[in-house]
Amino acid sequence: MILRLLLLLTLLSAPAAAQNAAIGFGAGDFDAAAPVEVAADSLEVDQATGRATLTGNVVIVQGDLRLSAERVTVDYATAGGDRSIERLNAMGDVLIVAGEDAAEGQEATYTLGSSDIVLTGDVLVTQGGNTLAGDRLLVNLESGAGTVTGRVRTTLQP
Incomplete structure (x- = not known):
């Protein structure tokens, strides 16, 4: 136990670990073809730009x-006359839940084609009893692979 704690402290004190940490996020079996369900207090659509703006208690679910x-x-x-969601840009008290x-964070961009999410602004990742905080989270939902960058801080439960 003491050896494991010393190893952990050594890793956390290294300069690279203080700036960047790899994590797993979600189960890695995300279904990008699942329908997207949206709920909000209001919706404004700009047909000219192909942009919709949802405000107030926005909740978006996909799988x-x-x-x-x-x-x-x-x-x-727009491809072949069909319109599909390309990207979601979330602002203000953003919460992303994938499985457990x-x-x-404060802002997120979810690119549906690549299944990538970039979350910024006081990022906090919670997995079980463990937490990981930093300035930016990049996660790929298909693989479940993620990276937290910036001033990385963690709390691990023994």
Whole structure:
């Protein structure tokens, strides 16, 4: 036990570990083809730009992924006459839950085509009883691989 604690303290005190930490996020079996369900207090659509803005208690669910925020803009792409969601930009008290894992921050961009989420602004990742905090989280929902960068801080439960 003492050897494990010394190893952990050594790793955490290394300069690279203080700036960057790899994590697993979600189960890694995310279904990008699942329908996207949206709820909000209000919706404004700009047909000219292909952008929708959701405000107030925004909740977006796709499969096991749940994103909530104060405001979300939805950017659409048009291919072959069909419109599909290309990107979600969330702002204000963003919470992302994937399975048992959760991450919170101030802003997030979710690119549906690549299944990448970038979360910024006082990021806090919670997995079980463990927490990991930093300035930025990049996570790929298909692989479950993620990286927290910035001033990384962690609390591990023995």
